[in-house]
Every structure is written in structure tokens, then in C-alpha cells.
Amino acid sequence: MSKCRVLCLHGYRQDALKLRGRIAALRRTFKSSVEFVCLDAPFEVPYEPTTEEHANSGETGENVKQLKWCDFKRDEETGEFLLERVEESLEYIASFVKTEGPFDGIFGFSQGGSMASMIMQRQLSTVDSPFSFRFAIFVSAGAIGDPKYISDQKVDLPSLHIIGETDAVVGNDRSRKLMDIFVNPTLLMHPGGHYIPTNKEPKDAFRAFFKELRDAEVAE
Incomplete structure (x- = not known):
């Protein structure tokens, strides 16, 4: 049986190398x-250290890329993030x-997971979609809040969602809302x-998830 190939989308201010x-x-x-294949996002972000550790590491905008999948700004009335340049990214x-x-x-x-959720919905609702993914994995990823990109399309394909109980960047409510897709x-x-x-419990979850996918493929 050939290797399963997974396209991997990194988070905001990261790149493919960091995700690898x-x-x-x-x-x-x-x-x-x-085979995990990591892709750089298309848009660059002005460099900023994301932690005190990074600030003291010698990283600079000259030797480290910080990328994003789309632009966003918070709606002052709703608190939701409004997205731009999404179509370019897709x-x-x-x-x-x-x-x-x-x-x-x-x-x-994170942000890569939000993009992945949009792709999974669009491939089912768009005629001649360029995407044909059979499953999706989300880590610390939240649902899209921009009304322009919210879809009622339900995805009847396998998905694994890994959520940190203390995630202060993407709240658990947003991650669970993504699950509802x-x-x-x-x-x-x-x-965390x-x-x-990547400790034992998550590895076991990945192992069980990939086994179910293989078993389903064999059954077909």
C-alpha cells in the first residue's frame, strides 16, 4: 500500500520549515x-518575535520568514475576524x-486549520473543485467567523480535532464550533x-485515526 500523503498548513507567523x-x-x-508535506503560506508578515525566547534567540526578519494565509481585522461590533485575500490563498x-x-x-x-476547514467545505459544494481530500486533521484551529465565508455545508468525511484545554489563542468554543462542520x-x-x-496520547490518537482510514480503504 502506498504512503498516505498529507498537505500541512502552518499557523500565523510561521512557515513550512517551522511546522516541519x-x-x-x-x-x-x-x-x-x-508523508507530511508542509507548504509555505503566500503572504509575508513584518517580522516580530512571537515570544521572549524568540526575542533573545538571534532570529531576525533577515533569517526567519513569518507568513500568513490571509489578512484579518476584528469587527468592532461583533468581535469576529473579517478576512481578506482568502481567494488568492485558495x-x-x-x-x-x-x-x-x-x-x-x-x-x-491554527490559521492553517481555519483555511483547511474552508477547503473541506468548498470541495463538496463547488463544481469542479481542485481539491479532493478524503480527511482532515485540525490542531488548535478555530471556526471561520467572517460572514462572507461561513457555510452551512456539512462535511461527511473523517476528521481529527486536537484541542488544548488552556489554549488562550484559539478558544475551545471556536475549536468546537469548527468540529460542528x-x-x-x-x-x-x-x-496544554x-x-x-506529540507525546504518547496524541501519537496514539493519530495512529488510531490513520488505522481507521486504512481499514476503510481496504473495505472499499
């Missing part, structure tokens, strides 16, 4: 069965999928915050 590092333990664990991802695909699934962390989502809560956990 953060999922290194997962890549090692599943190296014989899963076209960019579609072009990558066309040249580097096919991909079996999509993985999204899917007909039968799988949830793993972990006691806004990061990709």
Missing part, C-alpha cells in the same frame, strides 16, 4: 506510512495541489495550550 520541526516526532513515528493552495498532488488529507494548525468528528483534548502535542 514541530511535527518532527510525528514524521518519525509514521515515516513508513505517512488559488495558491490549489495550484500547489495540482502540481505536487495528489494528497489524501489535509492538516492545519463535520458529521462525525473525532476529538482529542490535551491539557496553543501548540502541536
Whole structure:
């Protein structure tokens, strides 16, 4: 059986290289069965240290890329984030999928997860969609709040949702709202915050999820 290929979308102010590092333990664990392909977002963000550790690390805008999948601003009345340049980003991802695909699934962390959720809905509701993902994995990802991009489209495909109980960047309510897009989502809560956990319990969750996908493929 060929390797399962997963397109991976990083978070805000990250890039593909940083995401590869953060999922290194997962890549090692599943190296014989899963290929994780990380993609840089198309838009650059003016460099800022994201933590005190980064500020003291010697990182600069000259040697570190900070990228984003779209522009956003908070609506003062509703508190929701209004999005811009989304269509450009979707076209960019579609072009990558066309040249580097096919991909079996999509993985999204934080802002990358929000983009992935939009892709999963659109591939079912759009005629001749360039996307054909069979499953999705979301880590610390929240539902889209911009009315322009909210869809009632339910996705009847496997999804794994990993949520940090103390995530102060993407609240648990937004992550659970994203889960509601899917007909039968799988949830793993972990006691940490806004990061990709790679200890035993998350690895076991990934292992069980990929096994279910393989078993379903064999049954077909």
C-alpha cells in the first residue's frame, strides 16, 4: 500500500520549515506510512518575535520568514475576524495541489486549520473543485467567523480535532464550533495550550485515526 500523503498548513507567523520541526516526532513515528508535506503560506508578515525566547534567540526578519494565509481585522461590533485575500490563498493552495498532488488529507494548525476547514467545505459544494481530500486533521484551529465565508455545508468525511484545554489563542468554543462542520468528528483534548502535542496520547490518537482510514480503504 502506498504512503498516505498529507498537505500541512502552518499557523500565523510561521512557515513550512517551522511546522516541519514541530511535527518532527510525528514524521518519525509514521515515516513508513505517512508523508507530511508542509507548504509555505503566500503572504509575508513584518517580522516580530512571537515570544521572549524568540526575542533573545538571534532570529531576525533577515533569517526567519513569518507568513500568513490571509489578512484579518476584528469587527468592532461583533468581535469576529473579517478576512481578506482568502481567494488568492485558495488559488495558491490549489495550484500547489495540482502540481505536487495528489494528497489524501489535509492538516492545519491554527490559521492553517481555519483555511483547511474552508477547503473541506468548498470541495463538496463547488463544481469542479481542485481539491479532493478524503480527511482532515485540525490542531488548535478555530471556526471561520467572517460572514462572507461561513457555510452551512456539512462535511461527511473523517476528521481529527486536537484541542488544548488552556489554549488562550484559539478558544475551545471556536475549536468546537469548527468540529460542528463535520458529521462525525473525532476529538482529542490535551491539557496544554496553543501548540502541536506529540507525546504518547496524541501519537496514539493519530495512529488510531490513520488505522481507521486504512481499514476503510481496504473495505472499499
